[in-house]
Amino acid sequence: MSIIRCPHCGTANRAGSNFCNSCGTELRAAPPAHAQEPAPATAGAEEAPPSAPATEEPSSPPHASPAEPEPPAPVGDQPWLRMEFGGESEVPPFEEEDESLHAEVARLAPGMQGLLAPVRIAVRNTDAEANPERMRPQPPHIPLEQMRLVRRHMESPPVLGGAERFWQMPDMGAFHTPWLYLALGLAILLPALLMPPWPHGAPTQWPGVEEAFLRVQGLPAQAHVTVYWAYDPATAGELDLAALPVVEHLLQRRARLSVVSLLPTGPATARRLIERARLEWQRSESLTAAAESTWRIPVQYLPGGAPMLALVAQNPAQVFAGAPPEPPDLAIVFGAQAEDVQHWLEQAAPLNRTPVIAVVGAGADPILRPYWNSGQLVGLVSGFDGAYSYQALLSERLPRLERSPALDSQLVLQDWGLIVFFGAIVLGNLAVVFRRRQEP
């Protein structure tokens, strides 16, 4: 019986084994140990046809000739792979290996075992039983240079296929970062303190703003408007500016607002902005206390996430006490992110078919623009540009409402911030160009 030594752990395995019974190392590439240990006549030799003619053509298979020894099978003797294999009785008995076979053999990585504990089929790992000390894992002997190479690879970012160039950019280090932060901080702080009138500009009026204005302007008196308030103080710096003219316009149109928010701090944010809008409106129209009391605006917090918006659309009376059960005339989403508007369009809008206006941050504009193009949104007001344009329309057509001075200063600050952004991008690319020139 021939055996095959595992080149990894040295365990003797039955010839023909594909994997080591001890450590799982693949044995198909390893030659059987015929040369080392003479084995009794193999089953393959016994099964060679005895009456094969000696004068067979040279092209005939070599095993057909009884005079020639049968060449070893590629993976050893595997009778169970033959068509005529009759079962376990034909498997040659495994011979216990000789103790002399425990001689030291070369190993690929001494002391290292396989990742998975192998399932023992027939072979007892006599090595481990006879000499447990020898089988104890030893620390791998890795050359220092190889260790440094591994460490360098582990420290560098992963390299995608064929993208080595991606990570061969010149190392900018952390030296420039404080200067960038300083430049941005100064670009925000100095204009905020000095209030320069430039660069102001006139933002582009993107499609959707005028349509939103006209939709609110066309609301009948006492129209029921559902407001989904989806931003909190974190983004109020941008969203308050965009929401304020819209809420002022709604109050001016005597719309009856019902506000719902899924954010714990959403109702408090909504109450503050509505109060600001009410004060502006009161100042411009000398609103009487009696008239004011008729527009007590309910602000409701709903736990449970976006699916609960379906209840707001399906039966508003379940959420707002005293709200009419019929669908509202208009729905407005004040959201910091595009997902907020998408949630309303998916969960609520299909149920009540109410036209929807989105008032969102500038970052959400690109994602929501196609919803506006497809008609799912009847108006889109985004970022400072949208706020500026809506406020301009409001001041132009309703001269009683003045343009907020905070909006002008915000526009100047935003321009300075964008100048720093442009500068950072240009500097980063210039660094690449100059570094390349320095390279040999």
Place this chain on the structure above:
Amino acid sequence: MQSARPAPPNYLVIALAFAVSVVIVIDRMGVAPWLQPVTEMLYRWGIVLAAFGLLLGVLNVAWTHLRRVFLGESNWPYSIALIAALVVVLASGLFSPRGAESALTEWLFDSIIAPGQATLFALLAFFMVAAAYRYLRVGRNGGGWMLASALLLLTAQAPVSGVWMPPALAQFAAWMLDVPGMATLRGALMGSSIALALAAVRFMFMTK
């Protein structure tokens, strides 16, 4: 040696989830208006369950930090600060007739919560400028496209550029968003929606 058998799936929960999803789907399709009271009831239950989950979360946080304090684990003073803030906010709402609109709650919101949230969010600008400096470069694979797109959209959306930017550039920026950008986004949304539906089916029916 016999391995431990996995716990059998909770068929009652799976059946409930399946029944609720079927009811909601049929109601959303609009073919059975008589199901609307049932779905409204389910939504209300969802709100109650979510509120209960919120309460459980608060109790869990409180218990976790109380234990840290009692056991003297690392950074236990922070746990005391958290529990103190929790008690103050809870008490200011519970023991005031105005509830969540009490004077103390409003002061906490205006003086601590709102400035804190705004400050943390404002830090994003610094990270963004550092990221723009490091990664929007022409030398990277695809970096030229990213740089061109970023410059185009920044230019188009900057308030100051509204003065001098030709309308054609604004229209080109809008086209970039509407056609190639949106085609990619819609494809990703469609793929994720199908994946979500398949994951739901797998969750309900393929427990192993």
